[in-house]
Each structure stands twice: as structure tokens, then as C-alpha cells.
Amino acid sequence: MRALLVAWCVLLGTLLPAGPLAADLAPEPLGRVERLPAEKPAHWIWASDAVASRIALVDLASGEMRGIVDGGWGLTAGLFTADGAILIPETHYSRGSRGQRTDVVTRYDGESLAPTHEVLIPAKRAFNALPTGNAALSDDDRFLAVANMTPATSLSIVDLERRSFAGEVQTPGCALVYGAGARRFLTVCADGTLLLVELDDEGNAIRRARSKRFFDVEADPITEKAVRRGDVWYFASFEGQVHEVDVSGALPAFRAPWSLFDDAARADRWRIGGRQLLAVHRPSGRLYALVHQGGPDSHKEAGREAWVYDLERRERVQRIALRN
Secondary structure, rough: HHHHHHHHHHHHHOOOOOHHHHHHHHOOOOOOOOOOOOOOOOEEEEEEEEOOEEEEEOOOOOOOEEEEEOOOOOOOEEEEEOOEEEEEEEEEOOOOOOOOOOEEEEEEOOOOOOOOEEEEOOOOOOOOOOOOOOOOEEEOOOEEEEEEOOOOOEEEEEEEOEEEEEEEEEOOOEEEEEEEEEEEEEEEEEEOEEEEEEEEOOEEEEEEOOOOOOOOOOOOOOOOOEEEOOOOOEEOOOEEEEEEEEEEOOOEEEEOEEOOOOOOHHHHHHEEEEOOOEEEEOOOOOOEEEEEEEEOOOOOOOOOOEEEEEOOEEEEEEEEOOOO
């Protein structure tokens, strides 16, 4: 300890000027809160931080972090309303990683990133290593659905206008949730079908409809990591088949599947893989897929390249080699 104190004295004597310190150092203003612009630049993205249980707003042009939102326990993902608010389903434990569990949906202001209010929901929401499909907004921003798994599956419905828990919709045999129109949600079922749930003004399920079977759960199941453009959801199977689901009608409609890989790519063992293996750029109609070379069951391996597809022509238009 004595040696440490001597070292500190030497360091301070080297770095600090002689004379009264209080007169040389202006007081730092406290309590200042910066605000983000209402319209975020296109090169700003929200990224989930699996270690710190938060989402971070990152400026890809400068490499700087513009802000963070804490999401409680587990991997966090945000849902974004048309008016710029951020909605996050959260789980909190009274003693950090243990103790009494509380699940809420919290609304954050999109400019200050401060919480504005929260809605208490049943403490049964599903959270996992990848939050894709764990929660969804209805297209009119009126209701938010949170997927539950206990292991029984259901949806917790939050009325965003009234800021209240509207109720629970049972979805036996079907899991996860995806937006499918004004007050409508989709869940994926274990038999290769979809369940469509439609809500009334109170958040009650007034209609449930099952689609026809659109993928083979044994031969080539789909991944849950779907992306949406307009009224069409794009699901990729483990073998690279793209299944397009049109949700504009009373029932989901399915277009003919198409493949991400031609015969040459399959011969070279190219496959999809990664934590979130699809992305879509809505204005240009470009689909991005992470791919690697590997065998069956290698879908968790990281992508070595990003392949870009024109959704109208259903063909690859670009290959991007990744640095890591």
C-alpha cells in the first residue's frame, strides 16, 4: 500500500500543475441530457448486446455508439412504432439474476431514450438466444403480442392505446409471433402450418384460422428467422428454400418456393447459417442471406459471405465477402 501511495504521489506531481487546483478546474455541468434527432440517418442501426442485456444505437459511418437502452434480463430486442417510440418486452428479477420475476413491456421515448411508461404482463414470456419472433406489433400499432412458452404456448396481448394488458390468447401447438396486418398476428405451428389470430377493439381473439401446410417439418423445416417486406414474409428453410407468405388476404397465401442455391452452389456445400441469417432492404427489394460452406446441421456456423438476391427476379445479384 505504501508503494502504491508513493507511485500515485509521483504520478500526480508529474501530471498536475503547481498551484491551487480548484481555481484551475471549471466545474463540470451535471444533469445534461442529449436528445437524438427524430429522423435517424439510414446508417444508424439498433444492435442487440447479448452480454450487457441491452440494445445499442450505433452509427455505422463513424463507428460511434449514440445511445443505449437497458432491457432487463436476457437478450433484448426492440419494436419500433410509426411515431418513433421503442417498445421492449423485459424480464426483471428482484435480485438481478434470481428472485421474484416481473415481466413488463416498456415504452421508451425515441429521442431521449428515457422510459415513459410500462405495462405489467404475465411472467411467462419466452426469451432465448435469439429474440426473433418473440414479440410483434400489429400493423396499426394498436396491439403488441408477446410470445409465451411455459412450455404451453400462448400470446400476451398489450393494448398500447390504453396502456394495459388486454389478455392472453392460447396457441397450442404453435409458437412465436409475427405481425400480419391491422390487429392480426401469425404463429408457426409444429405441423408445417400457420395460425392466424385476429383481435377486436378490446384485444380479444375474434378469429382463428389455420393455413394449409406449406413446409415439411421432417424433410426440410423452416427457420424462425423470417423477414418482411410489405405484405410478404420470407422464411428460409435449412436447405435454402425460400417460402413466401402473403398475409394481405383473409388467409395466408403461399407462393411457389424458390432456392437460394443453384446446383453449383450446392455442389460446393454452400448453406445458410448464423444467428440472424436473413435481412431485407425494403426500398430496393433486395434479400440478404448469410452463407457458409458446411454440411447438414451446420446452420449455427457464422456466415462467411453475404449473398444478395433480387426478390422480383428471384436470383442472386451480388456476393459480399465478410471480414470476420
